[in-house]
Amino acid sequence: MTRSARMLWLAAALLVPALAPQLPAQKAQLGADWFTDKHNGYRLRYPDEWMAVPVQPREAGAGVVAQMDGPSLATRVANQSYDFRAGLTIMKFEASQAVTETDAEADGGLRGRVDTASGTRDSVESHLKQMAEWWQLRDFKPAEVEELSFKDFQTKHQEFSAFTGDVYVLFDTFTFRLDDFDVALVYLVPLEHAPKWQKVFGASARSFERIVRTAAVTVTDEKDYGQLLAAAADEAARTAGWRVLEVPSQRYILKTSSKDEKFLKAIVERLEASRNLFERDFPPSKPIDHVSVVRVCSNLEEFHKYGKTGGGVAGWFNPGTTELVIVDFKDYDRNLTYGVMTHEAFHQYCHFLFDESEAHRWFDEGHGDYYGAFEFKGNKAICHANMKGESRLVGIRDQIRNDSFTPIGRIIRQNHGEWQSKGVASYEQSWSMIYMLRRGMEGEVPKRLWRTEYADIIPEYMRVLHEGFVKAYEEAREEQKKNAAAEGRESNGSEELWISERKKEEIWDKAIAASWGQVDLEEFEKHWKEYVLKELKD
Structure with a gap:
């Protein structure tokens, strides 16, 4: 993971709690529940009724071990009132050198790590500084580091304040130096509420204790x-x-x-x-x-x-x-x-x-909604025009009647951003196009509204799209090997393959030419409109 990607996921883990839905009011007190990290050998108690939320793989790659969601706290800035969610993010900063394992370590013991004197590690301060730059937080200010002694740990306590654009917030951090890595507790709270909650954060940090590691x-x-x-x-x-x-x-x-x-x-x-x-x-x-x-x-x-x-x-x-x-x-x-x-x-x-091929949205999202409406009874798969909970039929009929739909010749060529710009309307239209094509391939569209070449649109689009991306990925792998050889190393094949937007457009153009390019688009649009308004029934 690149440094910038790491910072993006770290910033998201720390700041996005503010965007989450509100939770009921909670008291500022330490809870009885423990967060236990058996793989890294520690545990701690966290604030009462805070919700533990799973960590995404990319967040874990950015060093996030755990996250807890706290209450939404009303905060006043000037004459405005804002809600900001408190939270806790637990991070791990590893030493730069390899672990020196002992028999105790192999058995899951607590000792036998690296030489802590020579190992260099990232710090929570450096990460918060970069996060502040990334998210353009204003007035980012670190306080002096306070050296603490919690049980048998070397512990650093440091506060950081910043302005999000709406609310002044406090990052209250405690960093515990273990033998081969540091564990940082990053508590986040609106500055206005900090005096009340910092007592709880301190109690939570003081509960931090070692446990036996398990692999x-x-x-x-x-x-x-x-x-x-x-x-x-x-x-x-x-x-x-x-x-x-x-x-x-x-x-x-x-x-x-x-x-x-x-x-x-x-x-x-x-x-x-x-x-x-x-x-x-x-x-x-x-x-x-x-x-x-x-x-x-x-x-x-x-x-x-x-x-x-x-x-x-x-x-x-x-x-x-x-x-x-x-x-x-x-x-x-x-x-x-x-x-x-x-x-x-x-x-x-x-x-x-399709070997990670990337299709146009009309194909991808249109099929998603098409299958989402299916009903399953025993071994039977029953197709419906109305997806329970979120139907597309009424909306696309309104679009056609109001002449607000996107011309077929345009929507099939739109890139992801262009397609997404119309929101739900694009989903409705793409679903209806796929519905007509799929049902027509099953012989369920009236002959007056169907042409033989319509049945080849989806198969030919898929074939050319797949072939194009397979070839592009092969070329990307060869390029990786050449670059690795030029740097005097071997490519292990684990690097992420990258295909340029220009190359994707080239593949998409060929797929459209092989499929939609073989039909009269004006005639298809006419048939599609009549089918949706008069023939499409649930």
Whole structure:
């Protein structure tokens, strides 16, 4: 991970609590619960009723070990009132030299690390300074370092204040020097509320104590479901209330904080049925042996905190980590949860089916909504025009009647930003285009509105897109090898492959030419409008 990427994820972990939904009022007192980090050999108590939230893989790569979400605190600045969420982020700063292991260390003991006198480590101060620059925080001021003695630890206490643009905040930090790394506790609170909460932060820091280390579960075979399940369970156990569930087909692993067994059973059944449907409609040319992770959050608070998202987001798939994240909409409509899960699971499936090819949004999101509306009864997959919880049909009909839709010839060529600029309207139109094409391929579109070449649009688009990205990735790998050789090293193939936007545009243009380029777009648009207004029925 690059330094800039590390800072981005660190900044998100520290500051995004302010964007999360409000929690009920909480007292400023130390809780009885412990956060236990058995892999690094310590534990501590944290403020009462603060919510432990899982750490994303990229946050972990930036040094974040754990995060707790505190209450939303009302703060006045001049004549304005703002709500800002308190929080705790626990970070790990490792020494720059290798660990010198002893027998005690091998057995999970507490001693036998590196020579602490010569090891250099990053500091919480350097990271907060860079974070302040990254997020353009104003008036960033560090206070003098206070050397403390907590139990048998060398501990540094330092405060940092800054102005976010809305609120003055305090970063109250405690850094514990362990043998081969430092652990930093970064408490965040609006400056106005600092006097009350700092007493609790100090009590939390004083509870910090050593425990016996245990080795993390490692995966030596990425195709071994048992190993992957054990590693996932080990990771989930780091956050109170989270666990993993095995999926019968062993194509997925569920991580969840939900205790509703009936709901989770329905999730697994729909997930399996959705995957079977994808494989029927898009048969893989080779076995997909990757085990996908699906994270099911039990409420919107932890969903938004984990994803660093705000209102309007109902689920997402992260190509970088290949994780799918959804939330239980039990207080709204669980049909939305089921539909969103199938939608995002399609993105997850295509990521591996097409070797990480990147499609136009009309194809990607249109298919996601198309499959999201399916109903599963036993072994039957029943297509519906209305996705329960979030229908697209009414909206696209209004667009056509008002002549506010995007011309077909334009929407099929839009890049991601252009497509996204119309928001929900783009989803509605893309869904309706895919719905007509998919049902037409099944012989369910009236002949007067269908042409033989329409059936080739999706297959030809997929073929040329896939071939183009496979070739582009091969070229990128060769370029990596050449660059590594020029630097006198070997490329291990683990570096992230990069394809330029210009190259992507070139691949997309060829895919459009091979598919949509073979049909009369004006005629298709005319047929599509009539189909949506007169023939498309649930």
